[in-house]
Amino acid sequence: MSAEAAVKYVTETTEAEKERVAAWINTEEYKELNFKREALVIAPPHTCQPLGAELVAHAFEGSLPFVHGSQGCASYYRSTLNRHFRDPAPAVSDSMTEDGAVFGGQNNLHEGLENAIAIYKPKMVSIFTSCMPEIIGDDLVAFLKNARNKGIIPEGMPVPFANTPSFNGSHIHGYDAMLNSILHTLTEGKKVEGRCTGKVNLIPGFDANTGNFREYKRLFAEFGVPLTILGDISDVFDSPCDGSYHTYPGGTKLDDAADSINGKATLSLGPYSGAKTFAWLKDNYSGKHAAIPMPLGIAKTDELIKKISELSGKPVPESIKNERGRAVDAMTDSHQYMHGKKFALYGDPDQLIGYVSFLLEMGAIPYHILCSKGSKKVEKEIQALLDASMYGAGCKIYMGKDLWHMRSLVMTDRVDAMIGDTHGKFACRDAGIPLFRFGFPIFDRVNKHRYPIIGYQGVINMVTEICNKFIDIKDETCEERFFEMMR
Amino acid sequence: MSHPIKKIEGITKESTEELIAKTLEVYPEKAKKKRAPHLGANDQASGCAAVKSNKKTVPGVMSARGCAYAGAKGVVWGPIRDMVHVSHGPVGCGWYSWGTRRNLMTGKLGVDQFAMQFTSDFQEKDIVYGGDKKLKQLLIEAKELFPLAKGISVLSECPVGLIGDDINQTSRQAAKDLDLPIIPCNCEGFRGVSQSLGHHISNDTIRDYIIGTREFSEPETPYDISLIGDYNIGGDVWSAKALLEEIGLNVKSVWTGDGELEKIAATHTVKLNLIHCYRSMNYMCKVMEEKFGIPWLEFNFFGPTKIRESLRAIGERFDQNIQDKVEQAIAKYDPIMQAIVDEYRPRLEGKKVMLLVGGLRPRHTIGAYEDLGMECVGSGYEFAHNDDYERTSPEMPDATVVYDDPSEYEFEKFAHALKPDLIGSGIKEKYVFQKMGIPFRQMHSWDYSGPYHGYQGFSVFARDIDMAVNSPTWKLVESPF
Numbered sequence: 001m002s003a004e005a006a007v008k009y010v011t012e013t014t015e016a017e018k019e020r021v022a023a024w025i026n027t028e029e030y031k032e033l034n035f036k037r038e039a040l041v042i043a044p045p046h047t048c049q050p051l052g053a054e055l056v057a058h059a060f061e062g063s064l065p066f067v068h069g070s071q072g073c074a075s076y077y078r079s080t081l082n083r084h085f086r087d088p089a090p091a092v093s094d095s096m097t098e099d100g101a102v103f104g105g106q107n108n109l110h111e112g113l114e115n116a117i118a119i120y121k122p123k124m125v126s127i128f129t130s131c132m133p134e135i136i137g138d139d140l141v142a143f144l145k146n147a148r149n150k151g152i153i154p155e156g157m158p159v160p161f162a163n164t165p166s167f168n169g170s171h172i173h174g175y176d177a178m179l180n181s182i183l184h185t186l187t188e189g190k191k192v193e194g195r196c197t198g199k200v201n202l203i204p205g206f207d208a209n210t211g212n213f214r215e216y217k218r219l220f221a222e223f224g225v226p227l228t229i230l231g232d233i234s235d236v237f238d239s240p241c242d243g244s245y246h247t248y249p250g251g252t253k254l255d256d257a258a259d260s261i262n263g264k265a266t267l268s269l270g271p272y273s274g275a276k277t278f279a280w281l282k283d284n285y286s287g288k289h290a291a292i293p294m295p296l297g298i299a300k301t302d303e304l305i306k307k308i309s310e311l312s313g314k315p316v317p318e319s320i321k322n323e324r325g326r327a328v329d330a331m332t333d334s335h336q337y338m339h340g341k342k343f344a345l346y347g348d349p350d351q352l353i354g355y356v357s358f359l360l361e362m363g364a365i366p367y368h369i370l371c372s373k374g375s376k377k378v379e380k381e382i383q384a385l386l387d388a389s390m391y392g393a394g395c396k397i398y399m400g401k402d403l404w405h406m407r408s409l410v411m412t413d414r415v416d417a418m419i420g421d422t423h424g425k426f427a428c429r430d431a432g433i434p435l436f437r438f439g440f441p442i443f444d445r446v447n448k449h450r451y452p453i454i455g456y457q458g459v460i461n462m463v464t465e466i467c468n469k470f471i472d473i474k475d476e477t478c479e480e481r482f483f484e485m486m487r
Numbered sequence: 488m489s490h491p492i493k494k495i496e497g498i499t500k501e502s503t504e505e506l507i508a509k510t511l512e513v514y515p516e517k518a519k520k521k522r523a524p525h526l527g528a529n530d531q532a533s534g535c536a537a538v539k540s541n542k543k544t545v546p547g548v549m550s551a552r553g554c555a556y557a558g559a560k561g562v563v564w565g566p567i568r569d570m571v572h573v574s575h576g577p578v579g580c581g582w583y584s585w586g587t588r589r590n591l592m593t594g595k596l597g598v599d600q601f602a603m604q605f606t607s608d609f610q611e612k613d614i615v616y617g618g619d620k621k622l623k624q625l626l627i628e629a630k631e632l633f634p635l636a637k638g639i640s641v642l643s644e645c646p647v648g649l650i651g652d653d654i655n656q657t658s659r660q661a662a663k664d665l666d667l668p669i670i671p672c673n674c675e676g677f678r679g680v681s682q683s684l685g686h687h688i689s690n691d692t693i694r695d696y697i698i699g700t701r702e703f704s705e706p707e708t709p710y711d712i713s714l715i716g717d718y719n720i721g722g723d724v725w726s727a728k729a730l731l732e733e734i735g736l737n738v739k740s741v742w743t744g745d746g747e748l749e750k751i752a753a754t755h756t757v758k759l760n761l762i763h764c765y766r767s768m769n770y771m772c773k774v775m776e777e778k779f780g781i782p783w784l785e786f787n788f789f790g791p792t793k794i795r796e797s798l799r800a801i802g803e804r805f806d807q808n809i810q811d812k813v814e815q816a817i818a819k820y821d822p823i824m825q826a827i828v829d830e831y832r833p834r835l836e837g838k839k840v841m842l843l844v845g846g847l848r849p850r851h852t853i854g855a856y857e858d859l860g861m862e863c864v865g866s867g868y869e870f871a872h873n874d875d876y877e878r879t880s881p882e883m884p885d886a887t888v889v890y891d892d893p894s895e896y897e898f899e900k901f902a903h904a905l906k907p908d909l910i911g912s913g914i915k916e917k918y919v920f921q922k923m924g925i926p927f928r929q930m931h932s933w934d935y936s937g938p939y940h941g942y943q944g945f946s947v948f949a950r951d952i953d954m955a956v957n958s959p960t961w962k963l964v965e966s967p968f
Contacts (some may be wrong), residue, residue, distance in 0.1 A: 007699070007700070007701065007702050008700070008701055008702070009701065009702055009703070009704040010701050010702070010703050010704060010747075010749040010750055010752075010753050011637075011749060013599055013635050016633065018595065018598055018599050018635065020596075021598045021599075021634060021635055022598045025597055025598065030632075033631060033632060034632060037628050037632070038624060038628070038634075039607065039621045039622075039624035039625035039628060040573075040605060040607070040624075040625035040628040040629055041578070041605070041606045041607070041608040042603050042604070042605055042606075043585070043603045043604050044578055044582070044604070044606065044608065046578065046582075047578060047579050047582040047583065048577055048578055048579030048582070050579070051579065063707075066547075070554050070645060070647075070675045070677050071544055071550055071552055071553070072552070072553040072554020072555075072556060072557050072580075072682075073554070073579075073676065075550075075551065075552060075553045075554075075557070075578070075915065076553070076557075076579065076583035076584070077583075078584055078915050079583065079587065079915060082914045082917065082918060083587070083913055086918060087918050088915075088918040088919045088922065089550070090549060090895065090919075092546075092547045092548065092549045093546070093547075093548040093550075094547055095543065095544040095545070095546045095550065096677060097543060097677050097678070097679070097680065098677055098678060100677065101649060101677060108546045108650075109546075111517070111518075111545070111546040111547060112513050112546030112547030113543060113547060114517075114547065115514065115515060115518045115546060115547035115548050116517075116547035116549075118513060118514060118515050119513055119519075119547075119549070119894065119896050120512065120549070120896070130645070131576070131577060131644065131646050131649075132645050132646075132649065132676075132677050135645070135646050135649040136649065165580065165611075166576075166577035166579045166609075167609040167610055167611055167613065167614050167646060167921065168610065168611050170578070191653065200785050227731065234684070239922065239926070240922075241921060241922050241964055242964060242965075242966060243922075243923060243924040243964045243965055244922065245899070245919050245920075245922040245923045246922075261634075270889060273553060311730075347814060370897070404597075404603065407597070418615045418738055423585070426596055426603070432598075443586075443587075445966040479549040
């Protein structure tokens, strides 16, 4: 737009042209063009590593998440967690600016640590990085060593740190890196030969449903098996409103986390989002180790229950057997409302595998399965689930695709509903289908994070939400003569 | 001074200064020294800024501030509806700013408005080898997939500036090849001290790439104006624009809420620029004044008192025809507004409010609270400059506390001491205070409500404030056991 260019008039797009394009973006032809994209990513349902790092940095007693990088990053992560949980997310940054790019971020880090520790009195500061220090190559090991030598970090205060570059992986990898660093830091020198805490350690994976965490605790309590959740967000992001504000309302006790290295067993329920941590822990932790899928649906929950029994040496209690029975009762009672219904679904690998397994159990069809940050391994695992069920026939997996691809899919090859997070609502509105918000984040519905979707209780919650929605739709859209008392 | 001096019972210069000193006690010396000039007691008569501002945030204190990218994507460029706004760099920045500001848009998503998140989703190899080639390719793809887009903005995230990509050259070439306005905006988040520099950089790109490149095809009239610095949060523009049209003005363009690129480009032909958010768009008002001789006028569409004053001030810039319409509008709305005040004021009289918002609302909304009988006992900004604080001084009651870029700790301590009945701030603050049992409204996003601008907005504002302050749920916070 050089100054010498002739001045043009303001143009108006005609209604006919808008209508033409509106129809065109719903076509097979557009879908093909859309799937040819190589560089432009539109509406990806994943975000950058530090968000996951912050989530788990909140999940330990007295832990203050600390963003080494630009301050805007911290504000973005915090706001996201605030909107999803409708709870505070206190975290600081060291506000690196241009001079940080020139001189490195050590001064910011040191000043930030000194201030944050004085003002917010944490028991632990959990540091992770955003883009800037990753690009300029800040040496956190050296910076923190210097901070200790200068007395900026009080004697004995754990300061784990994780490199979480945003141009690599997604939020689940940041979760993994931060968790790994926290455990590495807290357990250092804590291994005692011959000691066994008798407890099972649980790594839940990247999970922003506080109800799930409470449900894990309840299940283990039913078994009578002592439990340490490694990164427990339940009281952090679901704290009571009682007239007082606490910067650190919950989280895994630091002593428990430190002693987790002497646990009876360690169980990872996030084989994809906790992969690195689990690999490290297998070499370092006492006791037995197992990584099993996130317990979504009956089969995956059965796997968890069997594993708890196996690791603890305790039989499955009657109460849990009954619970399973009630969940199956809920499914058989309502199977007709989901049977044969086609779903589009997207999310993080651990959740996605669970949704597929659960839908197949209900006789529903996980038709379009999309993962914006997956891998061949995830794809193979999902394909194996599809191959093992007649309801998996014709279902397709889309790896490395985004929600604009998803829109093309649901507009050209219709489904009855979508499972995902809030970001899917635009495609759902265009397709005229409901969105079941089981993922993260949920910005537009209240209290969803308080309702577990894992375990047998989670099965009941998902079945209830999905089936009743289909019944609502029938009630709202059927002809008057078919509007009746019973459904 | 022409403005009356307002006093709040129990608040004196001494009490405010003592509160500030006590609050800073916990800080290390260096941080205390840095923070102290940013906290002060208002001297209402002076009209002077009570605090220092627009300085670097003190590391580690828990600031609410964002970055230059946030100012460019979220505020200035993002709301323009008929453009594709590319967040150039890693996936996060665009993802966090995707639909979270509530700048509403008319049109159909993906057809003639583009509120999705567009990103180049930088990977390690883009950092190592540079992202210009990817940018070139994605611009082609955007044009193909969204033929009705009137332009593309390329908004740099931190890595782009650090690795030395040349988005300006790439965009210039692509603009030629694709015959489409493509505007590179070097708004990396590490630049400057807050969102504010992002506004400035974005204004500069409008100056360099947009303004004057289009003209309106219809003949000019003496009543052609532009509405500047309204971002259509919860539909604000729709309310403000309707009111300006009701008094006989032609709103030729809106910057930038629900805005259209080509109309913004043709704004150099209007007769007056009306600016609501001074902080984010004064730059272009000044450019248009210097370059095209267009005068500009600040106005305030929050609450009937300020709306009335503003309408009359706007009327003075025009002929009798407009002035008559202004009086007709005031006469029409006054009784409607009075009915709203009569309904809510008895429930809100004497209630205290504390504010912490971005660059405008900490002063502009004070009048609306006062219309409802409430008083402001503390106010501050995330990213204001000295001229904003000068404008704040006459609006705030005398001796009340003013805070610039406060830490969460400072804000919490002030609230503890001042015991407000309502806090108006952002999402990061909301739940801190709600846990404390203090009613709260998000004043960036209108807490998923709105509009709050104009007469129509005041009815929504009054309802929301009453709802927040007087919700029976607050009475349940204290447990009986």
